Amino acid sequence: MNLLASAGPDWMMIFLRGSALIVGLLLLWASIMAAVGVMLVPRPSNQKIALWVGRACHLLFRAIAQRARNYVQLDRYLAVQGPTTVLLFLALFLLIFVGAFAFIVYGVTGCTPLEAFYRSGSSMSTLGVVNASGSRGLTVMFVAAFGGTTIISVFIGFLLTLYTAYTARETYMSKIALSVGEPGWGPEAVVRLKRLECALSENEVADCVQWICAMRVSQYIYPLLNHFRSPIRNRHWVATLLAVLDATAIRAAAIEGKVSTTSARLLAQGAQAFRSLKDSEISRTSDSDSEGNVVTWMIEEEVMGAKSGADVPDCGICRTDWDQAMGFLAANNIALLPDREASWQVFSRIRARYFEPAYFLAQHLSAVNAPWSGPRHPAYDFPLAWPLMARKAFADGKE
Numbered sequence: 001m002n003l004l005a006s007a008g009p010d011w012m013m014i015f016l017r018g019s020a021l022i023v024g025l026l027l028l029w030a031s032i033m034a035a036v037g038v039m040l041v042p043r044p045s046n047q048k049i050a051l052w053v054g055r056a057c058h059l060l061f062r063a064i065a066q067r068a069r070n071y072v073q074l075d076r077y078l079a080v081q082g083p084t085t086v087l088l089f090l091a092l093f094l095l096i097f098v099g100a101f102a103f104i105v106y107g108v109t110g111c112t113p114l115e116a117f118y119r120s121g122s123s124m125s126t127l128g129v130v131n132a133s134g135s136r137g138l139t140v141m142f143v144a145a146f147g148g149t150t151i152i153s154v155f156i157g158f159l160l161t162l163y164t165a166y167t168a169r170e171t172y173m174s175k176i177a178l179s180v181g182e183p184g185w186g187p188e189a190v191v192r193l194k195r196l197e198c199a200l201s202e203n204e205v206a207d208c209v210q211w212i213c214a215m216r217v218s219q220y221i222y223p224l225l226n227h228f229r230s231p232i233r234n235r236h237w238v239a240t241l242l243a244v245l246d247a248t249a250i251r252a253a254a255i256e257g258k259v260s261t262t263s264a265r266l267l268a269q270g271a272q273a274f275r276s277l278k279d280s281e282i283s284r285t286s287d288s289d290s291e292g293n294v295v296t297w298m299i300e301e302e303v304m305g306a307k308s309g310a311d312v313p314d315c316g317i318c319r320t321d322w323d324q325a326m327g328f329l330a331a332n333n334i335a336l337l338p339d340r341e342a343s344w345q346v347f348s349r350i351r352a353r354y355f356e357p358a359y360f361l362a363q364h365l366s367a368v369n370a371p372w373s374g375p376r377h378p379a380y381d382f383p384l385a386w387p388l389m390a391r392k393a394f395a396d397g398k399e
Contacts, residue, residue: 021107028100035093035151039158042221044280053092054224057085071369071382075233078366082227086162090155097151098124101144108136124148165218166228172211173230173240181387182234183370186246187325188387190255191332193247205262208244209269215241216273223280226365234385236367242358245270246351246372253347254326254336271354278357281364315348316355317372322347328393 030049037045061081068074098120106116119137123144179196181188215237219225230236248266252259259267322344330336337343359374366380367373371390375381386394 017107019107020103024100024103024105024107027096027103031093031096031100034096035154038089039154044220044223049092049096050089053085053088057081057088065366066379068380071380071385072233074366074380074382075229075368078227079229082224082229085224085227086159090151093151093155094124094148097144097147101140101147105137105140108140109134111137120144162222162225162228165214165222165225169211169215169218169225169237170230172207173235173237176208176240176244177232177235180240180243180247181389182232183236183368183373183385183387184240184243185371185387185390186243186250187328188390189243189247190250190329190334191389194332194334202262205266209266212241212266212269212273216269216276220276220280223277226277226281226361234368236362236365236370238358238362238365238367239370239373241270241273242354242362242373243370245354245358249347249350250325250329253350254329254340254343255334257337259350267350267353271357274354274357274361278360281361312345312348313352315351316359316374317351319344321372324394328390331393332389 034045034047034049037047038050058081061078061084065074065077068077098117101120101124102113102117105111105119106113109116111119119141123141125148179189179192181192245267248263248270252263252267323340326336326340326343355374361367362373363376366376368385369376369382371384371386
């Protein structure tokens with residue numbers, strides 16, 4: 001009886017190898033779905049792996065940034081957050097794939113766990129340093145080799161997509177830097193355009209709208225781009241876009257006395273961009289589709305209908321800031337409308353449409369502390385960085 005029992009199948013080993021095969025297949029499926037969600041699906045990914053990596057990198061670099069004594073150090077620390085997150089995604093996906101195929105190899109062959117890991121790594125890297133045994137082992141190794149080359153190829157395309165969008169964003173920001181200032185500030189942009197004798201044409205407004213729309217789409221699809229910082233320390237996409245919108249709102253409220261169709265379109269697209277990109281940062285923790293929650297034409301109608309009135313909404317700045325800016329404009333020979341109070345009310349109604357998501361992004365991304373860009377985290381609340389003309393006009397941030 002003992003000889004017959006010893007000659008029977010080892011049910012414990014069969015159970016272990018079967019369980020390993022199931023775990024490997026499930027792990028492989030989860031890693032494929034996570035890779036597809038992060039690098040291929042054109043919307044923010046809510047895959048658990050992506051969420052964990054993003055949160056871990058965010059917490060890590062925020063902990064490192066706590067050591068920053070000034071904005072120069074802070075910007076240097078956070079400049080590598082985006083690229084590091086991308087590389088960590090690749091390393092994690094490859095490691096999970098190797099582990100998944102190691103479970104599968106162990107389940108379908110009679111090798112030891114260590115040999116299964118060696119064979120999985122050899123196949124994924126296409127080195128072929130370990131020979132396979134049996135048709136089932138060869139099949140798994142061929143699939144693993146295909147998976148390894150595929151994930152690397154997709155990652156290369158993912159990198160090209162990210163840096164193409166990043167380059168397009170930064171190219172336009174470099175183009176308008178002379179007009180907006182660095183860091184961007186709406187009143188300074190108005191003065192610079194006056195001194196440069198540049199009247200915004202329909203084509204220039206269309207180019208700006210095109211930049212806003214392209215940035216909104218690319219960074220909504222790939223929220224990692226939000227964390228890619230500009231090569232110039234005092235330049236940040238949040239501050240630049242906010243300055244463009246503020247300059248447009250100032251011209252409409254305090255100079256021209258009306259919101260033109262082109263200005264309303266620019267303001268509506270900018271407000272939509274800020275709201276969508278704020279939602280893309282938040283929606284990574286939920287399954288909500290926030291892109292459809294805001295309709296651009298509704299914002300455009302609200303902006304065009306902005307008028308003076310007794311009820312002045314919160315616009316993110318106080319009346320003292322507004323009066324200081326109006327003094328700065330008047331000192332630089334900008335012809336302002338005589339009714340400052342009415343201008344303030346119209347400006348507040350326009351800016352109320354976009355300041356809150358802009359302030360959220362500026363704080364969340366630790367953007368350069370430009371004027372009118374909202375508060376920062378207490379740990380990174382460094383002095384205001386004024387653009388050149390305003391810095392000369394205001395001593396230590398005061399008139």
